[in-house]
Amino acid sequence: MRSYSPDLTPPWKKRAPVPEVPADPSDPDLVVEEVTTGFCGAVVGCEAGTVTLxxxxxxxxxxxxxxxxxxxxxxxxTLVRPGAGAPARPARTASGSVAVPGARARVARAGRIYVEGRHDAELVEKVWGDDLRIEGVVVEYLAGIDxxxxxVEEFAPGPDARLGVLVDHLVPGSKESRIAASVTDPQVLVVGHPYIDVWGAVKPSSLGIAGWPRVPRGEDWKTGVCRALGxxxxxxxAWRHILSHVRSYKDLEPExxxxxxxxxxxxxxxx
Structure with missing residues (x-):
């Protein structure tokens, strides 16, 4: 004889139990994807029963x-309104590290991080600024690295005053690689990314473009980019436009x- 449940529902008509899923508060800037449409965006508003992405x-x-x-x-x-019973997630800085509420900026260290130009410094500040202030690290920009x-000699690095240098276009055979190799002080670390300019370290998808255009050799790269993109x-x-689209580390290339x-x-x- 076929068995029935107390509510007389045949076993073959019963639905499998739906597994529970976590409830997350729809905090500002939280990036999610709506399951039915695939629309992906950051939370910019939350009203009773709705969320705006x-x-x-x-x-x-x-x-x-x-x-x-x-x-x-x-x-x-399952998204819920902030504070509506969902467990609070640790707040994150733009770099992805756990934020420290109420933390005061540390007195600046003797050590420094040098970058090539103002745009590099502004990008580092926007994404890592909270972390740098807690650590007491000052970022300064140079007019190139020639x-x-x-x-480095003028900075006089030491065990209590280390120097880090971020170089653009640090690829084998480049002028930048030769200059970097000439710095051998163990209290100095010179690293770099492969992009001609720090603009290229911003993901094209974050700007709504298919990719960074190729600029003919001999043409100023930034000028050529502006021309190619209209x-x-x-x-x-152009840089202010680019920087405005950088919200967090997710908008930057791993390099x-x-x-x-x-x-x-x-x-x-x-x-």
Missing amino acids: EDRFGKHRVFPLAPRGFLLDGRVV DLPAI WPAHPGA LLGRVEELIDFVTAPE
């Missing part, structure tokens, strides 16, 4: 806070991320 192109869409309605880091979650050996021929304005983290570790290593 902004994608990388600045487009806004409103979705219901439906159970199992979103993907967060590849896992299905005089790097003399700059941007105004004003590198300063830059790893090098900056390496420099911070070097400068802050125990004496």
Whole structure:
């Protein structure tokens, strides 16, 4: 005889139990994907029963806070309003490290991180600024690295004053690689990324472009990029546009991320 449950539902009609999924607060800037449409964006607003997402192109869409309605880091979650019973997640800085609420900036170390130009310094500040202040690390920019050996000598690095240097276009055979190799002081770490300029370390997808254009040899790279992308021929304005689309480390290429983290570790290593 076929067995039935107390509610007379045949076993073959019973649905498998739906596994529970975590509830996550829809905090500002949390990046999620809506499961039915695939729309991916950062949380910019949350009202009763709905959440507003902004994608990388600045487009806004409103979705219901439906159970199992979103993907967060590849896992299905149920978004709820902030403070609505979901366990609080540790706040993160733009670099991805755990934020320290109420932490005061440490007195600046004698050690420093040098970068090539103002754009490099502004990008490092935007993504790693909170971490650098807690660690007491100051970032300064140079007008190129042609005089790097003399700059290092003037800095006079030591065990309690280490120097880290971030170099653009540090690839085998380049002028930059030869200059970097000339610095042999053990209290100095010179690392770099492969991009001609730090602009290239920003992911094209974060800017809504297919990729960074190839610029003919002999043409100023930034000028050529602006021309190829149809941007105004004003590198300063172009950079402000680029920087405005960098929200966190997720908008940067790994080749830059790893090098900056390496420099911070070097400068802050125990004496």
